[in-house]
Amino acid sequence: MGTIVNGANGGFKGKAGSIIGSSWKSINYIKGLYKKRSKPASEAQMMQQEKFKTLMRFLLPINFFLKIGFGRKNTEKLTPINAAFQFNLDQAITGIYPDYTLDYSKISISDGSLYGGGTxxxxYDAGDLSFTWSTDDSETFETFSDDMVYVLAYHPEKDEFISTPTPSTRAAGTVSFTVPEHLATGAVHTWLFLSNRSKTKVSKSVYLGEIQLI
Known part of the structure; x- marks a missing residue:
């Protein structure tokens, strides 16, 4: 794929002979017409495709969180979900092809320099999942009481995510929500991260562990 920086004719869209012109985020691209594959995919290609499916199946439903957690990563060339995919690809996938699985303890929902939630x-108690964090704010570390706190739980057996309807704040120190009845068995994996109020800075996400639901 070629990138059109400047030129006498500028960028274009559509098909012209054997090439196709398109643009994304004000960047003009040209690429050749798709050619039907004549050779079967190699084992390395099949392995990569399986890794892609395994990880993207997890990431797609939480795109809202990824837009915040990876929204500042190489935004000129990558969408947040693609940035999250690249970030997690080498560290979160385990197993041997074709039986890949995810190591939830190594999955990152966000990555940044904002100071996190401290302790x-x-x-889990009486049907409620409760998250806690430190409430200290610091001018030195540019952390403030209105920093936003995002929590997330994933139920692998049901393949469902749950969270709060809206983010909490650093000053609150805790947030709880009721686990839906159909998810109140088995276990969930949990994460937490913060952003500033304008969502221009985020912390690294923290994996809080696997919680058994009674």
């Missing part, structure tokens, strides 16, 4: 934790 963090999660617990």
């Amino acid at each position: 963090v934790g999660v617990s």
Whole structure:
């Protein structure tokens, strides 16, 4: 694929002979017409395709979180979900082809330089999942009471995510929500991260562990 920086004719869209012109985020591209594959995919290609499916199946439903957690990563060339995919590809996938699985403890929902939640934790009691974090704010570390806190839980057996309807704040120190009845068995994996109010800075996400639901 070629990138059109400048030229006498500028960028174009559509088909012209054997090439196709398109643009994305004000960047003009040209690429050749698709050619039907005559050779079967190699084992390396099939392995990469299987890794892609395994990881993207997890990431797609949480695009809202990824837009915040990876929204500042190489935005000129990558969407947040693609940035999250690249970030997690080498560290979160385990197993041997074709039986790949995810190591949830190594999955990152966000990555940035904002100071995180300090002492963090999660617990489950009487149907409620509760997250806690430190409430200290610091002008030195540019952390403030209105920093936003995002929590996330994933139920692998049901393949469903749950979270709060809206983010909490650093000053709150805790947030709880009721686990839906159809998910209140088995276990969930949990994460937490923060952003500033304008969502221009985020912390690294923290994996809080696997929580058994009774």
